């Protein structure tokens with residue numbers, strides 16, 4: 510990487526805030542990674558520069574037609590001070606799938622992986638110390654051509670920025686309250702719900718605001734056809750512990766294939782828990798609650814890793830969850846142990862920064 514990445518002003522060092530002042534996604538590290546695409550040169554000029562605003566034509570396609578995709582993953586500082594990325598290859602593979610869905614020329618997976626490792630290595634001092642903290646990595650691809658005609662852009666920029674994030678939970682896992690609406694949909698069959706593209710998130714803001722106004726933390730997304738089956742929770746995948754089984758909606762073109770989802774299901778299967786991926790209706794969840802069999806519900810995603818859900822509202826129903834959060838806590842602790850290097854990384858999920866130089 511060092512041979513072909515141009516690095517400018519790499520000795521710039523800004524002060525780093527305390528963990529307690531980090532929050533999520535407000536503070537950015539010293540550097541960013543950039544890579545450009547033109548039809549004649551392909552992807553070219555990989556480089557690391559100081560984190561700074563960049564300029565773009567007001568007519569750039571991304572600003573009008575949302576031809577943009579992104580990823581979100583984390584680098585963790587282990588108890589041994591080594592810095593490791595959690596499943597970066599899976600995130601890169603998903604980025605490439607997102608790019609293809611939005612008619613972008615795919616980037617080479619190996620180059621994308623190198624970009625993450627090289628950037629985090631240069632800014633490794635920005636990886637915070639402490640349980641629950643991490644360096645959030647945001648790779649993004651935008652269409653930059655100055656053209657208002659509607660067709661795939663002929664120029665793109667891939668960039669990666671880094672944001673140190675503080676503990677998501679202060680102390681114990683806090684269960685959140687969620688609400689399902691019939692009048693909003695996140696994604697539709699044949700649409701873009703299974704990829705990380707900018708438009709999906711702008712389109713969800715109004716439902717989020719309505720949920721907050723009604724006193725809830727997140728939106729529980731139902732399928733957009735029948736408003737009967739559960740898709741996701743906020744920007745997380747969802748799992749239900751009903752009786753002795755864990756149920757999670759199956760991947761489809763309306764559900765984002767979460768890396769944390771896959772990791773949680775893998776651990777559950779390792780532990781011998783019966784895991785079923787099938788459609789689950791909100792009515793079934795309400796029935797399970799009434800009969801006392803709805804023991805736990807949690808969301809999975811890079812930001813909060815595992816997020817317990819304490820109450821579900823739908824129309825005039827309030828669905829209570831009866832359990833003690835045993836599996837939720839076990840999953841959270843086990844994933845964190847792998848991420849901070851205190852447990853065996855049996856599945857080879859962690860990729861250490863600075864260990865692949867040839």
Ligand SMILES: *Cc1c(COP(=O)(O)O)cnc(C)c1O
Pocket residue numbers: 581705741743744745746765766767768769770809810811812
């Ligand atoms: C990113 C995201 C997730 C979680 O994916 P992870 O890979 O686990 O971070 C789930 N749902 C939506 C809609 C997302 O955007």
